[in-house]
Amino acid sequence: MIRVLSIAVLALALFAQLGAEPTVDLQTFRETYFKHFPDLCLVDYANGVYAINEDAKQSWEAIEEFPPYEIAIDEGKMLFQTPFSNGKRYSDCFADNGLGIANQYPKWDRKQGKVVTLALAINQCRLQNDESPLPYKKGDLANILAYMADSSRGKPTQIAIPTGDPGGLAAYEKGKEFYYSRRGQLNFSCATCHIDNAGRRIRAETLSPALGHTTGWPVYRLKWGEVGTLHRRFAGCNKQARAKPLEPQSEEYRNLEYFLSYMSNGIPTNGPSTRK
Amino acid sequence: MTGTIKIRIKQQDDFTLIRTLISHPMETGLRKDKETGKVIPPHFIQELLISLNDKIVASGMLGSAISKDPYFSIRIDKAKPGDTVTIRWVDNHGESDTASVLVK
Numbered sequence: 001m002i003r004v005l006s007i008a009v010l011a012l013a014l015f016a017q018l019g020a021e022p023t024v025d026l027q028t029f030r031e032t033y034f035k036h037f038p039d040l041c042l043v044d045y046a047n048g049v050y051a052i053n054e055d056a057k058q059s060w061e062a063i064e065e066f067p068p069y070e071i072a073i074d075e076g077k078m079l080f081q082t083p084f085s086n087g088k089r090y091s092d093c094f095a096d097n098g099l100g101i102a103n104q105y106p107k108w109d110r111k112q113g114k115v116v117t118l119a120l121a122i123n124q125c126r127l128q129n130d131e132s133p134l135p136y137k138k139g140d141l142a143n144i145l146a147y148m149a150d151s152s153r154g155k156p157t158q159i160a161i162p163t164g165d166p167g168g169l170a171a172y173e174k175g176k177e178f179y180y181s182r183r184g185q186l187n188f189s190c191a192t193c194h195i196d197n198a199g200r201r202i203r204a205e206t207l208s209p210a211l212g213h214t215t216g217w218p219v220y221r222l223k224w225g226e227v228g229t230l231h232r233r234f235a236g237c238n239k240q241a242r243a244k245p246l247e248p249q250s251e252e253y254r255n256l257e258y259f260l261s262y263m264s265n266g267i268p269t270n271g272p273s274t275r276k
Numbered sequence: 277m278t279g280t281i282k283i284r285i286k287q288q289d290d291f292t293l294i295r296t297l298i299s300h301p302m303e304t305g306l307r308k309d310k311e312t313g314k315v316i317p318p319h320f321i322q323e324l325l326i327s328l329n330d331k332i333v334a335s336g337m338l339g340s341a342i343s344k345d346p347y348f349s350i351r352i353d354k355a356k357p358g359d360t361v362t363i364r365w366v367d368n369h370g371e372s373d374t375a376s377v378l379v380k
Contacts, residue, residue, distance in 0.1 A: 066284050071299045071345055074279075225344055 076147030175259030184243025
């Protein structure tokens, strides 16, 4: 009975949240964690699950001392600096030559009327320069992201939702809706695991808090044995809930990234990083 | 090949920690190419040599069970500043790489 009641209250709370201001969302979103993990500061959430699992943290810190993604950063730097066949470079497509800006992505692009992630911006840059787009999950694109993220390391996540432009807010709302919507055979939403059950175990793994989920990308996952992108992980997460994964850089995933990154505003970026 | 070996040296109280990250595909010869269905030929490091001032302090015969882009870490008796640590690998294609760093 109590359980049913608490679900009803939760549903009501969620319902009340829809249509609320992003700033209010952000507070509600964080309060859950602050209550749950009173010992953590906001910046700690950049460390993902390692912020709340001491054993895993020790081996993670040992890996981060000499991380496997260093190879990807070097590779990415080389790719980033190599000019296109028309002589232009990636740096011509971005503000500040593309360095130290990863913390500002994804962005609402008014002209295009959509959320532009850094990965999408890289491929748009390629298309503008008559190069073929790169696959979004791994490989060259992930390596370029690793280099660009590394150049922004330590800068706080800085995602803006434009006022006076309904499109940006609508994209944010769609991302939020995706986050709280149940899907798949297991009928899980992102929030089921990463808000309601963060810190609890799912089999042998500790569920990571959603706060800070976007700060460390791209990530070298030990499971992958290589660096991969956030949208590759989104797809994996959907699969684990036995839902049909969506295409990387689909509108749904971009909006989701927009919402999720906004929630981590102010948390320093520490990408690329390693995860189990 | 060049530039495949990264080395970090850390001086501890009573030993020197040598860590290395090598970029290498380490193909086992058992994997198939997803698109063509053809077996990817084996390509892995066979021999790893770690030396201090040209004297071998550790060596290993590696095989296909070692992961892609492998990481190794060894402890040796404390090295002096100015000593040279050299790491060399040779793979089953006969390709090789060598890198050295000075101990600080």
